[in-house]
Amino acid sequence: MPEIPLPDPRWADLPLAFAVLGLALWLTLTRGDRAAVIGFTGYGLLVAVAWVRLGSVDVALTEAALGGGLMGVLLLTAVARLGSDIDQPRPSLPGDLLIGLLCLGVAAGLAAVVLGLPSPAPSLVAAVEDHQAAIELGNPVAAVLIAFRAVDTLLESVVLALAVIVLWSFGADRAWEARPRALDFGEPSPALVLLARLLPPVGLIVGVHLFWTGADHPGGPFQGGAVLAAMALLVWLARLGRPPPVTDGFTRLGIVVGPLMFLLIGLAGVVLAGAFLGYPDAFTKPLILLIEAAKTLSVAVALALLVAGPPALSGALSMRRTGSTETGAKA
Amino acid sequence: MTEAQIYGICGAGLVGIGLYGAILGRSALRRLLAFNLMGSGVFLVFGAIARRGGIVGGTLSDPVPQALVITGLVVAFAATALAVALLIRLAAVERDEASAEADSEATDSPAAGAAPARGPAPGAGHAWDGRG
Numbered sequence: 163m164p165e166i167p168l169p170d171p172r173w174a175d176l177p178l179a180f181a182v183l184g185l186a187l188w189l190t191l192t193r194g195d196r197a198a199v200i201g202f203t204g205y206g207l208l209v210a211v212a213w214v215r216l217g218s219v220d221v222a223l224t225e226a227a228l229g230g231g232l233m234g235v236l237l238l239t240a241v242a243r244l245g246s247d248i249d250q251p252r253p254s255l256p257g258d259l260l261i262g263l264l265c266l267g268v269a270a271g272l273a274a275v276v277l278g279l280p281s282p283a284p285s286l287v288a289a290v291e292d293h294q295a296a297i298e299l300g301n302p303v304a305a306v307l308i309a310f311r312a313v314d315t316l317l318e319s320v321v322l323a324l325a326v327i328v329l330w331s332f333g334a335d336r337a338w339e340a341r342p343r344a345l346d347f348g349e350p351s352p353a354l355v356l357l358a359r360l361l362p363p364v365g366l367i368v369g370v371h372l373f374w375t376g377a378d379h380p381g382g383p384f385q386g387g388a389v390l391a392a393m394a395l396l397v398w399l400a401r402l403g404r405p406p407p408v409t410d411g412f413t414r415l416g417i418v419v420g421p422l423m424f425l426l427i428g429l430a431g432v433v434l435a436g437a438f439l440g441y442p443d444a445f446t447k448p449l450i451l452l453i454e455a456a457k458t459l460s461v462a463v464a465l466a467l468l469v470a471g472p473p474a475l476s477g478a479l480s481m482r483r484t485g486s487t488e489t490g491a492k493a
Numbered sequence: 494m495t496e497a498q499i500y501g502i503c504g505a506g507l508v509g510i511g512l513y514g515a516i517l518g519r520s521a522l523r524r525l526l527a528f529n530l531m532g533s534g535v536f537l538v539f540g541a542i543a544r545r546g547g548i549v550g551g552t553l554s555d556p557v558p559q560a561l562v563i564t565g566l567v568v569a570f571a572a573t574a575l576a577v578a579l580l581i582r583l584a585a586v587e588r589d590e591a592s593a594e595a596d597s598e599a600t601d602s603p604a605a606g607a608a609p610a611r612g613p614a615p616g617a618g619h620a621w622d623g624r625g
Contacts, residue, residue: 175496179503186507186530190514195522202526209533212503215496216540217553224563228570229533240522240577244584248519261516269509276501276541283542286557287550302556303563311560318564325571332578344581384567461567468574471581 175215182208195244199237206230219380220303223372227388228465235395236469239344298447300378307382308450312439316428319421319457322464326417330408333472342405344471350400358400365393373458383420383454387461394466405470413463420460424453497548501541507534521583525576532569536562 185208189201206229213222252258290302290310299305307315333340350358369389376382397403406413427449431440441449507530514527539558546555 172496175494175499179499182503183506183510186510190510190518190523190527190530193519195520198523198526202529205530205533209537212500212537213540216500216537216544217496217547218540218543218559218562221536221540221559221562221566224566228566229529233529233570233573236574236577237522237526240581243581244520244522249521250517250519252519253517258517262513265509265513265516268512269505272505272508272538273502276505276538277498279501279542279545283545283549285546285549285555287547287552287555290556291550302552303559306556306560307563311557314561314564318568321568322571325575329575329578332582344578382563384563465570468571472578 171215178208178212178215182212196238196241199234199241202237203230203234206233218303220301220382220385223380223385224388227385227392231392232388232395232465232469235392235399239347239469239471242347243344296443296446297441297450299450301376301380301382303380304376304382308454309439309441312424312428316421316424316439319424319460322461322468323417323421326464326467329468330472333408333474337473337475339407339409340473340475341407342467342470342472343474343476344469345395345398345405347399355400355402358396358402362393362397365389365396369393369458369462373454376454377451383457383461387458388465390458390462391465391469394462395469398466398470405467408473413467416459416463417467418460420453420457423456427453495544497541497544500537500544504534504537504539504541507531507537510534521580522577525573525580529569529573532565536565 182205185201185205189198189205192198192201207226210222210226210230213219213225253261287302290306293310294300294302294305297305297309299308369386371386372381372389373383373386374381376386394403398405427441428439431442432438434440434442511527511529511531511534515524515531518524518527539562540554543555543558543562544553546558547553
């Protein structure tokens with residue numbers, strides 16, 4: 163490959179940090195909720211670039227997919243349903259200044275801690291490298307997630323499943339058989355429908371590739387699952403498909419298969435490898451692949467369902483607060 | 494200044510901005526947004542620590558904090574999704590209470606006949622997104 167001379171990337175650090183801080187300040191102070199949410203989506207992408215500069219491409223991918231993508235869809239649907247009502251008046255100027263100064267103090271204290279971190283820094287790089295060969299994974303982050311700190315990852319996948327269950331419980335009793343409707347926004351525009359036809363095949367391959375390549379390169383079940391979830395949301399937004407009803411057996415299986423597979427293989431490790439979540443030497447790689455495949459599926463299903471909202475009845479689509487007068491009139 | 498210092502200070506600033514927004518945000522959604530800014534700032538500080546550890550170990554970034562941040566990002570997303578659903582539910586309940594009050598005011602003045610008009614309103618309050 164021909165070498166293209168690029169300017170030193172370190173020149174980008176200060177402008178990027180100022181852009182992140184400036185955008186954060188703007189979206190805290192701006193008037194419109196919708197503008198703030200759109201700003202937050204852009205903020206997620208900027209932070210993803212910051213993560214690349216910190217050398218954490220795995221985190222950057224997660225931040226871009228979750229913080230920039232799915233979070234944007236979630237918050238934009240929320241703004242559309244909640245409107246831009248002010249429920250807390252601004253305090254008087256002295257109070258405002260006092261709170262601002264205290265927050266500045268917190269930030270300054272944290273910054274002082276960051277600048278005064280001990281040197282040489284504590285590092286677990288060597289510890290991970292020493293044991294990484296045993297589990298045949300080239301990506302150290304994946305090795306930490308699936309093996310060295312597997313309990314964290316197991317609990318985290320359980321948290322995702324629990325979050326979906328809690329979300330569903332927000333639905334009305336009589337809507338239990340219905341489908342989630344947070345993404346119902348009337349007739350979709352033709353451009354959105356076209357995008358929802360063209361992008362999912364690409365996104366499907368990118369998602370599965372992120373999962374597969376995660377063994378040796380940046381990527382993994384969370385990043386891949388988030389991309390797959392985004393594709394499902396696109397199809398649902400364009401009304402080319404509908405979110406499954408919460409009583410659907412396959413959906414429920416999809417949510418729990420990841421944590422369940424992880425737990426079962428982990429328990430088998432007690433007998434076969436002598437430790438909970440240990441992997442027997444002969445089958446380490448296949449077992450890890452099995453867990454990661456199941457986890458990718460579960461992450462995708464859970465994330466998509468978290469954005470799709472609790473089950474709701476079809477009649478209730480006048481979401482904005484302005485709609486309350488008309489429903490009140492009907493009653 | 495190293496990357497770790499620049500982005501570490503950036504993370505500290507984000508925690509301050511997020512804290513300010515979480516206290517003084519105009520609406521519940523804005524306070525939720527500010528809370529996410531705070532979380533993002535904490536993650537960035539952790540990323541700076543990972544960067545320092547990575548340089549000591551001869552790589553770009555320490556994988557253990559990276560893995561913890563990935564786990565944290567996913568959990569933060571799940572928590573935000575739940576908070577958004579609670580906010581929408583709360584708005585629906587408040588809206589139905591307001592319309593029920595309007596109904597009862599309208600029908601209470603002719604003394605009798607208030608009961609049938611008030612009937613459906615409390616039930617409708619159970620729908621996640623308004624009356625079903």
